Amino acid sequence: MFRIVTLSAIAALLLYLLFLWPPIGMANNGDFGRLIWTFGMEAENRGQPDEFYNYVNLRYRFTTERLGFFESFTSEYITILPALFLHLLFGKDGWFDIRMMGFVHAATLFSAFALFLPLIEQWPQRRRILAALTAIFVFCDLYYLQLCNSFYSDAGAVFYLLLFAAACARLALLNTNPRLHTVTAFTAGAMFAASKGQHAPLGLFVIAAIYLLREKLTTHWRTGAAIVAIGMIAALATTPRSYSATAFYNVVFHGILPQVDNPEQTLNTFQLDPALARYKGTHTYSANSGMRDPAVKEAITAQASMPRIALYYLTHPLIAAEHIRRAMHETSEQRAIGFANLPKMPHLRVRWTSHAFSFWSDAKRFTFYRKAWPYFAFCLASIVAAIIATRRHPLILTLAAASLTALAIGSLADVLDGVRHLTIFTTMGDLMLFTALLSCRPYSNPTSATNPASPTEPRP
Numbered sequence: 001m002f003r004i005v006t007l008s009a010i011a012a013l014l015l016y017l018l019f020l021w022p023p024i025g026m027a028n029n030g031d032f033g034r035l036i037w038t039f040g041m042e043a044e045n046r047g048q049p050d051e052f053y054n055y056v057n058l059r060y061r062f063t064t065e066r067l068g069f070f071e072s073f074t075s076e077y078i079t080i081l082p083a084l085f086l087h088l089l090f091g092k093d094g095w096f097d098i099r100m101m102g103f104v105h106a107a108t109l110f111s112a113f114a115l116f117l118p119l120i121e122q123w124p125q126r127r128r129i130l131a132a133l134t135a136i137f138v139f140c141d142l143y144y145l146q147l148c149n150s151f152y153s154d155a156g157a158v159f160y161l162l163l164f165a166a167a168c169a170r171l172a173l174l175n176t177n178p179r180l181h182t183v184t185a186f187t188a189g190a191m192f193a194a195s196k197g198q199h200a201p202l203g204l205f206v207i208a209a210i211y212l213l214r215e216k217l218t219t220h221w222r223t224g225a226a227i228v229a230i231g232m233i234a235a236l237a238t239t240p241r242s243y244s245a246t247a248f249y250n251v252v253f254h255g256i257l258p259q260v261d262n263p264e265q266t267l268n269t270f271q272l273d274p275a276l277a278r279y280k281g282t283h284t285y286s287a288n289s290g291m292r293d294p295a296v297k298e299a300i301t302a303q304a305s306m307p308r309i310a311l312y313y314l315t316h317p318l319i320a321a322e323h324i325r326r327a328m329h330e331t332s333e334q335r336a337i338g339f340a341n342l343p344k345m346p347h348l349r350v351r352w353t354s355h356a357f358s359f360w361s362d363a364k365r366f367t368f369y370r371k372a373w374p375y376f377a378f379c380l381a382s383i384v385a386a387i388i389a390t391r392r393h394p395l396i397l398t399l400a401a402a403s404l405t406a407l408a409i410g411s412l413a414d415v416l417d418g419v420r421h422l423t424i425f426t427t428m429g430d431l432m433l434f435t436a437l438l439s440c441r442p443y444s445n446p447t448s449a450t451n452p453a454s455p456t457e458p459r460p
Contacts, residue, residue: 002117002121002128002132006113006117006132009136010110010113010136010140011110013140013357014109014110014140014145017142017145017356018102018103018106018145018148018149019099019102019103022342022345022354023099023149024056024142024145024149024342024356025056025058025098025102025148025149025342025343026056026147026149026150026152027052027053027054027055027056027057027339027340028052028053028150028151029052030052031151031152031153032152033066034071034072034074035074035076035077035080035151036060036151037067037069038067038069038077039080039084040063040065040066040068041060041061041062041063041096042063042065043057043060044057044058044060044061044095053338053339053340053351054344054350055340055342055344055348055350056098056340056342056343057098057343058097058098058099058343059096059097060095060096060098061094061096062094062096071240072197072238072239072240072243073234073235073238074194074195074235075156075160075190075191075192075195075235076151076153079105079156079191080101080151082104083100083101083103083104084096086100086104098149098150098151101148101151105149105155105156105159106148108159108160108163109139109140109159109163111166112139112159112162112165112166113135113139115163115166115167115169116135116166116169118170118174119169119170119173120132120438131437131438134434135434137359138360138430139430141357141360141361142341143335143361143426144158145357146341147159147423152420153195154195154420154423156191156195157199158423158424158427160188160192160195161192161424161427161428162427164188164189164209165399165431167185167188168185168209168213168395171185171213172213172216172395178216178217179218182216182217182218182224183219185209185210185224186210186219186223186228187227189207189209189224189227189228190206190228190230190231191231192206192231193235194230194231194232194235195235196235197235197236198409198410198421199406199424200231200236201232202402202405202406202409202424203231204232205399205401205402206228207225207228207229209395209399210224210228212394212395212398213395241301244305245291245297245304246284246291247304247413247414248303248304248306248309249283249284249291249300249304250415251309251413251414252270252272252309253276253279253281253282253283254281254283254415254416255319255323255415256312256319257280257281258280258281259322260319263280269312270305270308271303272303285416306413309412310412320412323411323412324411324412325372325373325376326372326415327407327411327415327418327421327422328373328375328376328411329372329375330418330419331375331419331422331426332368332370332371332372333365334362334419335353335365335419336417336420337419338351339353340352340353341353342354364378379407379429382429382432383400383403383429385432385433385436386399386400386432386433386435386436386439388436389436390435390436390439396432399435400432403425403429406422406424406428407422410422410423410425
């Protein structure tokens with residue numbers, strides 16, 4: 001009964017926020033085309049002032065203009081297929097409603113809750129209800145749900161990560177239906193690793209988690225590792241060189257050069273023409289960006305190297321620390337700055353954002369807004385708390401390492417749009433804090449009620 005009531009409440013919340021008017025979502029910043037153009041779709045308001053940032057566009061038309069466009073692989077190509085099937089069944093007037101995509105994302109999140117709830121079902125009533133409410137208030141927060149009605153690859157990354165974490169927890173702590181949970185872990189882990197080139201390196205930690213669970217799996221762990229590796233390779237191998245060049249330019253010219261006394265000498269360390277110092281402080285999208293000059297863009301693309309950036313950070317740790325501080329400063333906003341999350345309505349101002357069911361993200365924003373280092377300390381404290389509470393469980397150590405890697409990638413490999421680039425770091429931090437809260441007491445085996453001699457399971 002507890003599981004039915006809780007899942008019904010979650011379903012009602014998802015229905016209310018994502019599908020009933022006005023549904024929340026996330027406005028397009030231009031990235032939607034990387035997915036929808038492949039399937040021959042374009043926004044209803046294409047070419048209008050409100051196409052980007054100002055409002056969430058719900059309707060998309062089918063056209064042959066860009067049909068088959070391909071820039072890089074993302075697992076969202078797979079996620080969109082059931083959404084298109086739903087469109088065939090329920091679509092009106094030929095228009096694709098973005099809430100079809102929202103349904104698929106929401107179903108993934110709902111599945112993660114369905115896997116998690118049996119872990120706490122045998123707990124004392126008060127603690128069980130508190131754990132369920134905490135999970136709902138954290139992972140059904142607007143911060144996460146607004147991603148559902150979008151075509152961002154970050155959406156799939158977040159929800160597949162949560163599903164993978166839930167499947168791993170079930171395998172580790174309550175190994176009922178191990179075949180189902182094995183398949184779920186393999187699939188969700190691969191979809192997460194393939195969601196975006198930026199997230200592909202985190203697939204190594206997915207493989208590590210699968211290895212740690214090898215005794216609980218119904219299929220050899222190498223099979224799962226191979227599936228995840230395929231997803232990683234697909235995302236990395238198809239990532240255009242221009243992506244690396246864009247990030248490289250942003251880091252060097254917008255992030256590093258304004259902080260150094262001798263920009264020309266710094267450009268020499270990156271094997272770039274010192275004359276390019278005139279572009280100091282610009283980023284790729286600046287009106288006077290060097291990337292708008294074909295010759296400069298070609299030179300940047302030829303020298304773009306993330307290992308070279310990493311080496312520079314190692315020899316200049318204060319600059320790396322400053323970039324982390326900036327990322328934390330922006331992420332403390334808990335909102336993708338300038339992105340509307342509501343459709344256009346007569347009474348709404350441009351780029352208006354709803355705060356419906358945003359208690360968790362609003363609490364963090366209220367506490368840490370524009371306080372970079374306190375927020376960073378809070379994130380690290382969440383990681384440490386989970387490690388201590390679970391007595392350094394190998395799975396938690398793996399998640400902690402993945403979290404810090406996500407932080408490094410999101411804050412050091414690009415210096416723009418910190419909130420979105422650190423979405424995975426934020427998600428992992430919430431998972432760590434939630435794990436710490438759940439692990440305040442040992443997790444009890446559900447069979448212990450009828451068999452007092454049964455051992456206590458390890459902490460989650």
